[in-house]
Amino acid sequence: SYKLTQPPSVSVSPGQTATITCSGEKLGDKYACWYRQKAGQSPVLVIYQDNMRPSWIPERFSGSNSGNTATLTISATQAMDEADYYCQAWDSTTAEFGGGTKLTVL
Amino acid sequence: EVQLVESGGSLVQRGGSLRLSCAASGFSFITYGSSWVRQAPGKGLEWLSYISRDSGTIYYADSVKGRFTISRDNAKNSVDLQMNSLRDEDTAVYYCVRTGYSHGYLYFDYWGQGTLVTVSS
Numbered sequence: 261s262y263k264l265t266q267p268p269s270v271s272v273s274p275g276q277t278a279t280i281t282c283s284g285e286k287l288g289d290k291y292a293c294w295y296r297q298k299a300g301q302s303p304v305l306v307i308y309q310d311n312m313r314p315s316w317i318p319e320r321f322s323g324s325n326s327g328n329t330a331t332l333t334i335s336a337t338q339a340m341d342e343a344d345y346y347c348q349a350w351d352s353t354t355a356e357f358g359g360g361t362k363l364t365v366l
Numbered sequence: 367e368v369q370l371v372e373s374g375g376s377l378v379q380r381g382g383s384l385r386l387s388c389a390a391s392g393f394s395f396i397t398y399g400s401s402w403v404r405q406a407p408g409k410g411l412e413w414l415s416y417i418s419r420d421s422g423t424i425y426y427a428d429s430v431k432g433r434f435t436i437s438r439d440n441a442k443n444s445v446d447l448q449m450n451s452l453r454d455e456d457t458a459v460y461y462c463v464r465t466g467y468s469h470g471y472l473y474f475d476y477w478g479q480g481t482l483v484t485v486s487s
Contacts, residue, residue, distance in 0.1 A: 291469075291473075293473050293474070295411070295474070297411075302461060302477040302478065303403075303411065303461070303474075304477070305473065305474060305476075308466075308473040308475070309468060309471060309473065314475065348411075348474070350471070354428075355401070355413035355416070355425075355427075355472070357411040357412065357413060358410075359410050
């Protein structure tokens with residue numbers, strides 16, 4: 261089955277830029293999505309179709325996808341951005357999620 | 367406001383069956399597909415199944431194929447997940463997810479609050 265790999269954790273200082281990667285074979289040939297899940301809450305769509313933001317997500321969030329890696333970038337990171345982030349892509353008729361990355365803002 | 371409200375989660379014996387339901391409101395249900403995604407305690411997200419808006423396309427993860435069945439009732443704005451032959455590893459929070467479609471591509475844009483299924487002997 262298709263596998264998406266994320267770093268287990270990323271740390272960033274407030275106001276700095278956080279980068280979370282997601283690796284998969286020829287991931288750039290697929291569309292990648294990102295989801296944010298805060299503690300005790302349901303996941304929320306953050307990025308879809310590689311770099312599109314839903315209306316409820318601020319411009320500080322951006323995405324890219326090329327080669328074998330999709331990237332979620334959070335600019336001017338705030339304490340409220342602390343959460344688990346999951347990448348996701350479709351491999352034919354199967355949706356795959358990455359293992360998740362815990363973003364710590366400290 | 368888009369709302370997805372799951373119900374039906376409970377404690378069930380290993381090998382038993384359970385039916386989850388999801389009531390949708392706040393949007394035109396018939397114009398979106400639906401999916402189920404689960405999350406085991408302390409673990410990541412696992413997609414289980416997708417059903418298109420007209421029930422004409424259905425996908426399953428290998429882990430539940432042959433045991434779980436997804437269905438929807440557009441007249442009632444609801445989607446169900448029938449789960450049979452439940453195993454310990456099916457213990458998880460189950461999310462109902464609205465599934466959008468753009469440029470031949472599906473994405474999970476709204477999630478319910480989840481319902482807990484616990485499988486125990």
